[in-house]
Amino acid sequence: MKIEVTHNDKKVLIGLEGRFDAHEVQDFRSTLDPLLESGSWISADLSEVVFIDSSALAELVRARKRARAAEGEFIVSALSDSARVIFELTGLTAALTTARTDFGQ
């Protein structure tokens, strides 16, 4: 999976491309953890993800939890069709795409 990090002012955009499964979790975590610890506002773009499995979903949930523990935020901002289906089947769409309303205030 290709991971692209773009810094935009105080926000960070993480672009993911390819298969996001158990084999890719470690790379994703290594890239994301330093950003999560800094309390950044992180937005993940999954529009180029062709496949996502439950290990990857657990990693996104973990990222959100870690971001909030550091008083930051992590949301999924865009989904490919195949990722959208899995998000809907697991009921995670709202849980991972809704940002805290108090962030940055």
Place this chain on the structure above:
Amino acid sequence: MIAVAPVASSEAVLRGELDRLRDERDSAIAALVDTQDRLAAVGALMQIPVATLEENEVIERTLAEALELTGSDATRFSAENSDIVVIAQHYSPVIVQELRFAIDKKSADQLTGTRAVVPVPGLQSGLLIAIRRGKKPYSTGDLQMLETVAAAVGKLRELAHRHYDEVQRATIEREHRLASELAQAVLPTSAPSIAGLDVYSQCVQAAVTGGDLLVFSVVGGVLWFAVGDVAGKGLPAATVMTRTVSALRVAFLTSNSTNPAGAVEAVARELNAYLDSAELFVTLAVGTVNPQEKTLRICNAGHSPLMYRGANSFSCRIIDPTCPPVGVPFGTPTTVELDFESGSVLLVGTDGLAEQDDPQGNLFGYERISGFMSEQDSGAQKIGRNLMAAVDEHAAGMPAADDRTLVVLQAVEFQQ
């Protein structure tokens, strides 16, 4: 007058020459024997069984061969966290003690002898030290041989270390696999038998356990069932799976069978903190069927596939989740109530079915699964067996990417 003296002198010269030649022959033989011994020692050095010895034993064996190779009486390997001495065994205890002292003190001064030190390549602060009794110094050839042994020590030590790491890794993997297999013992090995229902159930583990779970319980004539999947794989998933099964069994006994969502909430209360620390979640479909009431009640917490086909219907309905998986505190579990007249079918699987890919990378998919629900005259057993066989056929020899679990419930005429 006959001159005799020159004859005697010639004989003496000849004898002297002969003696010199004998000495040279003996030296040549001794050198040849020495060379043969060294060749044998080099051969022995190459045959040290790295795979069956501990790292220190490998070094000791190499140092022992170095005694032979260099004509030394004591050798020492010194590096960070490692200091090993080998002393020739054919001396008296007093001399052995002298040799040990001399090599420990990094000086041969206490001994009438010589000392050589060479670095071990690729090993910071690694040294190979050798001492020899007597006045014969180490020759250039001896020192070259010591350098060869030093290089061999470094490589053999690294090989032994890698072998040990590999053995450790394999041991841990085997233990993880065994623990995962033991965890599967909590899963039912056969479908329950209950009047008014035909039940198919199957759970096939992948090579690396995927955390699928399956629980049945009949309480007061009502069938409780749950199918779930712990995110992740291996021992962590298997461990969470067993705790989830325990929590579900308790919830089945303590919850109202008309509201499976209550059982999901009970499981969430029991596991949320644990799942939070494990950074995992569990998808769950928990339901009840009362064959007498002909009613199916189900709560879907982020689980798929979950499909229903009513009696006399040709199309199947996907039962969407009303909340995310357990471990993701968002939303509220809700119970869905459906008629379960004779002929109605419920299919609950895990993602290992839909996500099985073929050699070209094409997934089996959810549409193919729903196709097995549309045949009116198919019973639970037939749907289940055909679907599992179709997933196998689709894989065409590709390994199972995840556990595959399937439960098919079909309402049949209730006969008391």
